[in-house]
Amino acid sequence: MPELPEVEALARFLTERAVGRVVARVDVAAINVLKTYDPPVTSLGGLEITAATRRGKFLDLDVSGLHLVIHLARAGWLRWKESLPAVPPRPGKGPLALRVHLDDGSGFDLTEAGTQKRLAVYVVPDVEQVPGIARLGPEPLAAEFTVDALAGILQAAGKAQVKGVLRDQSVVAGIGNAYSDEVLHAARLSPFKPASNLTSEEVLRLHAVIREVLEDAVGRSVGLAAGELKAEKKTGLRVHGRTGEACPVCGDTVAEVSFADRSLQYCPTCQTGGQKLADRRLSKLLR
Template identity: 65%
Template sequence: MPELPEVEALRGFLAEHLVGRVVERVYPVAVSALKTYDPGVWALEGGTVDAVERYGKFLGLRAEGAEGAGGLYLVMHLARAGWVRWNEKLPDAPPRPGKGPLALRLRLAEPPGTGVDVTEAGTQKRLAVYVVRDPAEVPGVARLGPDPLADGFTRESLAELLAGERRQVKGVLRDQSVLAGIGNAYSDEILHAARMSPYKLAARLSDEEVARLYEVIGTTLGEAVERSRGLPLRDLKAEKKSGLRVHGRKGEPCPVCGDTIREVSFSDSALDYCPTCQTGGKPLADRRMSRLLK
């Protein structure tokens, strides 16, 4: 799933390639991905892209002049298997709905044939596309907590968010209404860098632990953004995977201490961690069966 660093890289790439260009046609290929119907996606046609923005893990294109002077936003959530592809030469024929991964195509007026495809692999279709006059009209955007890379996000801000949280810190980090943009992979990376158990209750973190968590949130996400900056879109997924130290590396040695990285599996996800670095050498049990082994 694309998280904050990958979506930020997508934002930068699309801003470079789309801003100042006119939307010629929009083809909604997978109607199931459309979550709004008024205005329709066709209302974007004729508008000039004047901004590409990121809201947590949401990506937004603003088309000035579409449906009047106020403009419209095309807001996307790529979910688990969605992606954005840049094309230098799109087919002349309009795409047809089918079983392929293409969900939406945006064709630019100039240069001729250029545009963007929004795709989704797999059978679980969770990609979401909205056309709105204000990004806050998208329910997921309206619920977002602060962006951890924003200038105004401080250690005190994090401490306030964690105070009273009786949930495990792993779940709190993934909660988009608490912090915007962190998902399963980077929460594993952040907790490993902070030397913190994913099962630790957020409200029980000491001042020192909150300070350490705040520091590694910034460095982990910031370094991932820098690694991704300027890469072609086709390379971003590989860059994310290569930069991860524990997530998705079950059975491999921890790059810090050499212990074997372990995994806890859930119904639709898994967390990865190092026992020596994070849990005092104790393995975590599957939460479906028991709690942390004593």
């Protein structure tokens, strides 16, 4: 799933390539991707893209006062093309969900792999009309995201596991499954530790690591072409998605906990005092 660094890089990429261009037309190949219908997506035609920004994991294109808001979900992606076919795509064929043509012939496709169709597109006059944006928590790279602000968030979360707190978009915006694993590994914290149990030193360390991990990922991603961002993300991850590999810090084997629709990775030596966490999926099978 694209998270804060990748969406930030996409926003800056589109700022260079799309801002200042006029939308020639929008082709919809999968009607289910549209989550709003008034104003219709066709109303973007003839309007100029004036800004491309990020809100959490949402991409926001300001199109002369209307906002084309995109949430790529788990398997969605934006594919930039210098030249798009003139013939409209056939609905329901392949991963293509929506195509945006610009006045110079370039544009981008929104695609989604897999069977779980969660890619979401909104056309709204006010971004706060998008439910996911309206309930976003603070941006972790914003000035107001201070150590005290994080401490308050963790105390309010009570006994909720710190991994889940970091992933909750209504609590902290933009951090997903992958970067929460990376942050907790760098902060030497168990993903299952109750949020309110963190010591002052651990909160301070967690705050610093959140900024370091995200700023480093943004730095590596910005300037890359849209098609290179997925590979860059995978290359930069130290524990997430690396089950069975050696931890780059201590050399222990990266372990995994699996759930119904996702998994987390961690280093037992760095994060849990050498203890292996129970695999939730395997535990259910053994009951």
